[in-house]
Structures are given as structure tokens and as C-alpha cells.
Amino acid sequence: MSTTTVGGPRNTAADRTKRWYRARRSLQGVSFVLPNFLGFGLLTLGPVVALFYISFTNWNVFGKAKWIGLDNFTRLLGDASFHRALLNTLYYSAFHIPLTLALSLGLALLLNRKLRGVQFFRTAAFFPYVTSIVAIAIAWNLLFSRDAGPINQILGLFGVDDPPGWTASSTWAMPAVIIVGVWREMGYYMLLFLAGLQTVPPELHEAARIDGANAWQRFRNVTLPCLRPTTFFVTVMLTIGSFKVFDLILVMTNGGPGQSTLVLSQYIYQKGLVENRFGYASAISVVLFALCMLVTVVQFAVNRRRNA
Amino acid sequence: MAAPHTLPALAEPGTVGAGPAEPSDRRGTRFAAPGRILGYAVLVVAAAGLLLPFFWMVSSSLKTDNAVFSIPVTWFPDSPQWANYVEIWRISDMLVWLKNTVFLSVVVTALQLFTGSFAAYGFAKARFPGRNLLFLVYIGTIAVPWQAYMIPQFIMMSEVGLTNTPWAVIALQAFSAFGVFLMRQYYMTIPDELCEAARVDGLSEYGIYFRIMLPLSVPALASLALLTFVTTWNDYLGPLIYLRDPDLWTIQLGLKSFVSEYSAEHALIMTGSVLSVVPIAVVFLLGQKYFVQGVATSGLKG
Structure with missing residues (x-):
């Protein structure tokens, strides 16, 4: 690319050919991206931009969109259901993120050893992630049945006399959903951690061992620091995944009992696609969007400072 | 950033970078046996926890409705009700749902493979102004949950009359940024010299894509195909x-409505659930390797 005609005057024939060649390459490059970009721009970028505009209007399915400024957002401040949805989303995230992180890392460490049956286990762990949420939610709902459900029967074996009502109880519905969420996703993040563990140089462990570090010290001072890029990526993905949790809840509890498992995404769905209040639903979407951006940016900043 | 020429496949555990707990000296060996037993114990418990719900699902699908919630739990029904698997086709529109789902999955996967790998070539090997910025936008939207922009998208689709047609779902799924990202990560590991050589030999960019990149990226295409299909x-x-x-309706919608309609027929509900999972289980078991590689690649930062 960097060959220039030494000492030649500008605008020689060679120069023109080169410019023509470069323009043609650019055009070809664009043509590669274009088919996907048309779909992507129209169906993803467009809606993301439109979202902000709609959130400042009172658009619903019948009327025309009228600009109402911050009205939707001020109404959100006083909307008890919205507060509930926001708190529930944070509740879900506060347990789902650390539990999944710890379990998937633990499983990955375990699988990263020479044990028989590791391959079978890897398959088993990943399987819940590829099965449909509907089938999983239906099966778990039955497993969680209050009176004769297998889970409460197993709890009974351990001497729990008064087992929780799980999805039928407003206190236990959220823990039930969290359990299923963790169960479903830990295999996926385990695979990411396993891939990360392959990049930890064995020499470092060897050296640490020779220096007399025990297993815990080696984990703290060798494995964890080497895994940092993976941990960072997993945390970001997990956080966004938790904030947007929706289909699992929709099928398992439909937000109930009462509003005990109502989450942000579901509230957006309810306001926007059931009640057709597009403007108001978009305002809630903006909040969800902002939350996801905020944690991503914060995590990037923290990660950068640690790396520095 | 990724240097290796092939997909960063997960090496068999223990062969590369033997784990932190791998005993290699005498001091380690002393603890090896108990550690190993503990390891197996944890593996067995975890595997049971992961698979029991599926096992229960299958076993319940072969019970009578009353037997699903027996006390104590029956894991193996005495007389398997194979008739459930005949009955379900009769009382539900399972066949229609499956047909719709297969149609959607195949069309979406085909579109995603083509547009995704095509665009990925543009981002990885071609040059045009604004390329890196545009790619950044693609990556950025992976962090935006779909739930946040489903409302404007829905308004748009209804404006053009696509709601209540399969094309809405196809359009929704077929152009994901994830596919572009996955393929681009793979193309980045193929050396530029290869393309350069082909260019010198007079191959056009499209020729390079079709004759060199596509054949070389079969594993990545397989990963993307399986992930998209599922x-x-x-x-x-x-x-x-x-x-x-x-x-x-797709099988998921059908199953959900079936559950509300026949809420007391627990066994049949489980039969339906099993049937909805079986195709995916087959695809997953056959293509396991590519699933794992696809996930591992998407986790690597480029």
C-alpha cells in the first residue's frame, strides 16, 4: 500500500490508477457489509434511535404522537408498579450475577483437571442453555409444586417440615426464578471460563508451586489475574442478561403472584404491547437502556483502571 | 488480537495448561487421591442437579396424569404410558407448530449465515472509510438488550404490515450483530497474506470470499449455523x-397455550415439552463441538 512513485510528479497515470483501484476496493468493501447493514440499520439501529424520540411523546395505538417532553419520565417517578419492577430487576440481578459467576467459575476449575467423564459433564452442563425456556419453565414449575412437587419432597427428606410454596408464594417466587436462571445459564458461562483457563500459562503455576504457594494462593495470585479478561466479559454479559430477564419470568410466573416477580422488561411489554401505550413504554425502555449502558461503562472503567 | 490460525478450540482438559490442582510433584501426589475423590463427588452432584429436571420431564411424560405428583416421587414409572406420545398429536396442533418452527429456523439460519459472513469479510479483510467505526457500532448494540427497543421495532413492523406474518420474526433474527462479530473474529485469524496472494493472482474480492474464505471458515459457519438455529x-x-x-404459531407458543388449556394433564404437558426439546437435543449432540467452539470464540475479545 505504501509504494509511492519516487520523485514523480503528482497525478501521473500510475497515481490515477492507484486512486481508482483504492476507490474500487472501498466500494467493494461497502458492498460486503451492505446486505447485513440494511437489515441491521433498519431493524436495530433505527429503533434504538427512534426509542428516544418516542419516549418524549404520548404515542399510543390510536392517537398521533404528540411531544410531551419529560412527562413520561416524571410519571415514572410516581409509578409504584415501575418502582416494583425496578427493585425486582435489581433483586434478581443481585443474586443471579454472583451465584452464576461463582458456580460457573467453580465448575470450570473442576473441569479443567484430568478427571474421567469431564466431557460428558461439559455436555450436561451446557444442555440447559440450549433447551427452550418454555419447556424448562414448565418442567420447573411442576418440580416446584407446593404439595407433592419433587423439590419439596426432597426438602422433606432433609427435615424441612414447612417447605416454601415457591412460584405460588410472593416471597419465594423470586428465589425460584433465580434458581432456574442460575441453573440454566451457568453451563454457558462455564464454557467461557474454560476457554479462559486454557490461556493461563502452566509455567506460572509451576513457578508458584516451586515458591511454595498452596492451591488457594495459586488460585488467588495466578489463576484469577490471568482470567481477568474472561471474568470481565462474563460479568458484563451476565449483568446485561440479568437486567433484561424476561421470558423465563413470563413463562414461569407471569410476574406474579401479585407483582412479586414483575421485572422491567415485562413492564415494558405490558405497557407497550398489551396496553399499546408506546410513549410510556419507551420511557421505561430508556431506563432499561440507560441501566445497561451505565453498568457496561462502569465495568469498562474499573477494568481499565485495574489493568493500568 | 487472536493469533492462532484455527478456532481457539477448547483443548482437551488436562492436556494443555493442566489445571491449578494438577498434581505433578510428590507433595501434590499425597493429596491427589482425596482431592480426586472430592472432585468426582462434586461432579456427580452437579451433574445430577443439572440433569434431574430433564430426567423427571421424560419420566413424567410416560406417566398417567395422577402419577406425576406421586408421593414419594417415582423416577421410573411402572407401566410407561407410551400412548401419551400418540395422544399429543391428536389433541394438539403439534405438527403445524413444528412445521412453522422448522421453516423459521431454516430461513433465519440461511440468511444469517450469508449476510453475517459476507459482512464479516468486509469488516475483516476489505478496506473502506469508516469501517472500524461501523464495526464499533455493531459491537455496541450487542450490549443493548432487545427488550429496550422492541417497542419502536414493533411500531415499524406494523407500519409496513409485517405483524402477524412469519417475515417479522425472520427480519428480527436474521441480521444479528452477533453473527457478524463471530465470523469476523474467525476471519481475523486467517492471515492477510493469503488474500493478498489471491489478489495478486487476479482474484476479485468476491472471488476471495467465495473461493478462499468460505471454504476455510466451515467450522465457524457451522458454529454460527447451530447457534442461530437453536x-x-x-x-x-x-x-x-x-x-x-x-x-x-411456533412450537414454543403452541406449547405455552397447550399448557394453559390442559393445565391439569401434567403428563401430556411433559410429553409436549419433551417433543419440543428432542429436535434441539439431537442437533446439539451432533454438533456439540461447534457449539463449544462458537461460544468460546464469542467470548474472546478482538
Whole structure:
């Protein structure tokens, strides 16, 4: 690319050919991206931009969109259901993120050893992630049945006399959903951690061992620091995944009992696609969007400072 | 950033970078036996926890409705009710749902493979102004949850009259940024010299894509195909929002409505659930290797 005609005057024939060649390459490059970009721009970028505009209007399915400024957002401040949805989303995230992180890392460490049956286990762990949420939610709902459900029967074996009502109880519905969420996703993040563990140089462990570090010290001072890029990526993905949790809840509890498992995404769905209040639903979407951006940016900043 | 020429496949555990707990000296060996036993114990418990729900699902699908919630739990029904697997086809529109789902999954996967790998070539090997910025935008939207922009998208689709047609769901799924990202990560590991050599030999950019890149990226294409197929098959929200007409329902929507309609027939509900999972289980078991590689690649930062 960097060959220039030494000492030649500008605008020689060679120069023109080169410019023509470069323009043609650019055009070809664009043509590669274009088919996907048309779909992507129209169906993803467009809606993301439109979202902000709609959130400042009172658009619903019948009327025309009228600009109402911050009205939707001020109404959100006083909307008890919205507060509930926001708190529930944070509740879900506060347990789902650390539990999944710890379990998937633990499983990955375990699988990263020479044990028989590791391959079978890897398959088993990943399987819940590829099965449909509907089938999983239906099966778990039955497993969680209050009176004769297998889970409460197993709890009974351990001497729990008064087992929780799980999805039928407003206190236990959220823990039930969290359990299923963790169960479903830990295999996926385990695979990411396993891939990360392959990049930890064995020499470092060897050296640490020779220096007399025990297993815990080696984990703290060798494995964890080497895994940092993976941990960072997993945390970001997990956080966004938790904030947007929706289909699992929709099928398992439909937000109930009462509003005990109502989450942000579901509230957006309810306001926007059931009640057709597009403007108001978009305002809630903006909040969800902002939350996801905020944690991503914060995590990037923290990660950068640690790396520095 | 990724240097290796092939997909960063997960090496067999223990062969490369033997784990932190791998005993290699005498001091380690002393602890090896108990550690190993503990390891197996944890593996067995975890595997049981992961698989028991599926096992229960299958075993319940072969019970009578009353036997599903027996006390104590029956894991192996005494007389398996194979008739459940005949009955379900009769009382539900399972066949229609499966047909719709297969159609959606195949079309979405085909579109995603083509547009995704094509665009990925543009981002990885071609040069045009604004390329890196545009790629950044692509990556950025991976962090934006779909739930945040489903409302404007829905308004748009209804404006052009696509709601209540399968095309809405296809359009929704077929152009994901994830596919572009996955393929681009793979193309980055193929040396530029290869393309350069082909250019010198007079191959056009399209020729390079079709004759060199596509054949070389079969493993990545397989990963993307499997991940897309499974995602589309399992998708509940897209069809829920766009497919109102029962004739258009996918297996997920059908199953959900079946559950509400026959809420007391626990065994049949489980039969339906098993049937909805079986195709995915087969695809997953056959293509396991590519799933794992696809996930591992998407986790690597480029």
C-alpha cells in the first residue's frame, strides 16, 4: 500500500490508477457489509434511535404522537408498579450475577483437571442453555409444586417440615426464578471460563508451586489475574442478561403472584404491547437502556483502571 | 488480537495448561487421591442437579396424569404410558407448530449465515472509510438488550404490515450483530497474506470470499449455523409479539397455550415439552463441538 512513485510528479497515470483501484476496493468493501447493514440499520439501529424520540411523546395505538417532553419520565417517578419492577430487576440481578459467576467459575476449575467423564459433564452442563425456556419453565414449575412437587419432597427428606410454596408464594417466587436462571445459564458461562483457563500459562503455576504457594494462593495470585479478561466479559454479559430477564419470568410466573416477580422488561411489554401505550413504554425502555449502558461503562472503567 | 490460525478450540482438559490442582510433584501426589475423590463427588452432584429436571420431564411424560405428583416421587414409572406420545398429536396442533418452527429456523439460519459472513469479510479483510467505526457500532448494540427497543421495532413492523406474518420474526433474527462479530473474529485469524496472494493472482474480492474464505471458515459457519438455529427454535418473545394467528404459531407458543388449556394433564404437558426439546437435543449432540467452539470464540475479545 505504501509504494509511492519516487520523485514523480503528482497525478501521473500510475497515481490515477492507484486512486481508482483504492476507490474500487472501498466500494467493494461497502458492498460486503451492505446486505447485513440494511437489515441491521433498519431493524436495530433505527429503533434504538427512534426509542428516544418516542419516549418524549404520548404515542399510543390510536392517537398521533404528540411531544410531551419529560412527562413520561416524571410519571415514572410516581409509578409504584415501575418502582416494583425496578427493585425486582435489581433483586434478581443481585443474586443471579454472583451465584452464576461463582458456580460457573467453580465448575470450570473442576473441569479443567484430568478427571474421567469431564466431557460428558461439559455436555450436561451446557444442555440447559440450549433447551427452550418454555419447556424448562414448565418442567420447573411442576418440580416446584407446593404439595407433592419433587423439590419439596426432597426438602422433606432433609427435615424441612414447612417447605416454601415457591412460584405460588410472593416471597419465594423470586428465589425460584433465580434458581432456574442460575441453573440454566451457568453451563454457558462455564464454557467461557474454560476457554479462559486454557490461556493461563502452566509455567506460572509451576513457578508458584516451586515458591511454595498452596492451591488457594495459586488460585488467588495466578489463576484469577490471568482470567481477568474472561471474568470481565462474563460479568458484563451476565449483568446485561440479568437486567433484561424476561421470558423465563413470563413463562414461569407471569410476574406474579401479585407483582412479586414483575421485572422491567415485562413492564415494558405490558405497557407497550398489551396496553399499546408506546410513549410510556419507551420511557421505561430508556431506563432499561440507560441501566445497561451505565453498568457496561462502569465495568469498562474499573477494568481499565485495574489493568493500568 | 487472536493469533492462532484455527478456532481457539477448547483443548482437551488436562492436556494443555493442566489445571491449578494438577498434581505433578510428590507433595501434590499425597493429596491427589482425596482431592480426586472430592472432585468426582462434586461432579456427580452437579451433574445430577443439572440433569434431574430433564430426567423427571421424560419420566413424567410416560406417566398417567395422577402419577406425576406421586408421593414419594417415582423416577421410573411402572407401566410407561407410551400412548401419551400418540395422544399429543391428536389433541394438539403439534405438527403445524413444528412445521412453522422448522421453516423459521431454516430461513433465519440461511440468511444469517450469508449476510453475517459476507459482512464479516468486509469488516475483516476489505478496506473502506469508516469501517472500524461501523464495526464499533455493531459491537455496541450487542450490549443493548432487545427488550429496550422492541417497542419502536414493533411500531415499524406494523407500519409496513409485517405483524402477524412469519417475515417479522425472520427480519428480527436474521441480521444479528452477533453473527457478524463471530465470523469476523474467525476471519481475523486467517492471515492477510493469503488474500493478498489471491489478489495478486487476479482474484476479485468476491472471488476471495467465495473461493478462499468460505471454504476455510466451515467450522465457524457451522458454529454460527447451530447457534442461530437453536436460538430461533427456542425464541419465545419474538413469535409471542408478532405471531397472533394460531396457524403461524411456533412450537414454543403452541406449547405455552397447550399448557394453559390442559393445565391439569401434567403428563401430556411433559410429553409436549419433551417433543419440543428432542429436535434441539439431537442437533446439539451432533454438533456439540461447534457449539463449544462458537461460544468460546464469542467470548474472546478482538
